[in-house]
Amino acid sequence: MKILIFSPVFALIISCSGKKEEPQQKEAFHILGNRVTIKNNDPVLKKITTETVTEQESGNSITSAGTIETIPNNYAEIASPFSGRVIRSFVSIGQHVNAGSPVFEILAPGYSSVQKDYSDALNDVRLAEKNYKRQQDLVKHGVGIQKELEEAETEYKNKKTSLSNASSTLNAYNSKSSGGTYIIKAPISGEIISNKIVTGQYLKEDSEPVVIIAELSKVWISGAVKEKDIRFISPGDPVSVKVNTYPDMEITGKVYHISELVDEDTRSIKVLIQCDNPQRKLKPGMYAAVTYSAGTEKAVVIPSGALMQQGDRQYVWIQSAKQEFIKRIVVPGNTSEKTVRINSGLKPGDIIMTQGGIYMPDTQ
Template structure:
């Protein structure tokens, strides 16, 4: 029995020695691997990538980097641009055609011949019958003057002349009261004063407002009707500050409305407000439109399009301009792989192009696609094809702190870990 127990102890000791030897060999082999070759370590697990570098405001891209960034270019050239300005507005009354019909006598309105708003009145049309003592007295004065001239037709020349002047004064009084020549002629024929004065319209137009009712007493000069000539109307449209310089008085405008789809009304700019609206940062522009058919109604919304010729100027595509708010820049191609940033002064934009007032010459090649990426590169500085990979100067991670009261390692202190190689962060290491 004693011999069997001793053999078991010898076998267990041998197994322990073998396990300790194997673990020591594996630990040493893991931390003492032969270093890989620099070429293999530098590119293991990586695909080919384009290279780029930035120096100040110049960016250099190889062919592969240009393809990946999608760089496109175009030449600065001279073009004849026409800028289209689109805006909206509201149809309003033509204020030059706005009038009032008033009475020149005091009296009572006994009858109205125009009783509803929206009716059209022609000049000279009868609109009301007014009972006026002033009108009756003026008629009697004229009749008396006519009788006096007839009765004293054989008197002395001086008296005839005085009577004639009195007749002319009486007739002039009727005219000043608004009596029409036809009504005066009728009075001369009948020699009978009428009880009512027929008020006739001094102007023509559409009745916008009726301010009188039958039976009302009126004073001389009181408004009876408000009229407007709707044969022409105005469109007030808003222009932004950037478009003010392109619009001039007399410029033609095309106007469309949702009420008449497919139909275009032609008008002309007749006035540009000299004051900018501080709330909307716009300027009111008045467009005068012919409205002979009456299709354009006041307070109707409309859209307007104005074509503003800008003339011949040096232009580039709008996509080639970088506007930071403080600077306006473009990238100029210098050779096949070099691009340099340049400040420019710009003008108007039209038809997908922007005017270049200074900073470029005709024939300069400008980057029109990926210009923003180039500008970002000048801000970030140069980069290589390994950007984003593990750092080549990584420090070994510190060993975990020893916990208070922890038991010491049975195997003694761990061997020192050799520093990682330059590409320890790459895939495959």
């Protein structure tokens, strides 16, 4: 009797050996090193555009870091000129005040002394004037003594000098308060950006400022420019400013001042930029990037779409034959929304791929 043995493995081998292989898809590119040839009639060819490199007028620029600051004349720290207890506050944080507006009031014995000195000096002048006129009248009628008249005149002049000094001291405090109270007023117009006033607290004459006022409609940006680049910058030059907080906000300013000193450690020079700040978005202490214009010169400028990225390097595709392109590493410079300046790697007359680079294969 014959025995038939059926093996699944054998059946599988028969089945696989009978299957026809499908032809592989034809490659679109021929790659040799960094050179790529696109084969005839490949759809990629229709997606590629090229352009001949030329030199154009390109603006040079210098970018440096900066910090936003208040303008000193638009900033005031207010402390009490006398020791005393706070009896009233007129302001709150964020409030706008005008120059001369009351800020807070204190009960200040020291101010009472200033008022008393002025009052005493005023009385002394009145008495000295009265005595001087009396001596003049006596001498005029022949019963006075010339020496006493001269002494009275000298005394009168001295008392007037003392009154002038006392009046200047009183006026310096810019207050018409009486009864031992003193009202501290705002020296500038602006916003209350810090308020530490507490009704009832006792302030010493040498205490720290309790109120800070700042006018922030204009601000300074303090930046540092390298010594080698300072020749490109002059007072009044326009600049553009970027802050990380508002990356899409267009900020412009002007060079306000260039320091006369060079920082010996960094070999840089301090430059102050003044910017309008109508919306108060620029806050003191913010970091900013300041770009200065440094003139124009002839340079290679290409469309932004022509520049490709591979790792930490940038490159372009240069046409070397009808359907052949070579990858070339370049060093880009200043960029704009539509163009890129190439500092090295290209020369006028090179033909570059401006569109279609994303369809090209990776090469060495």
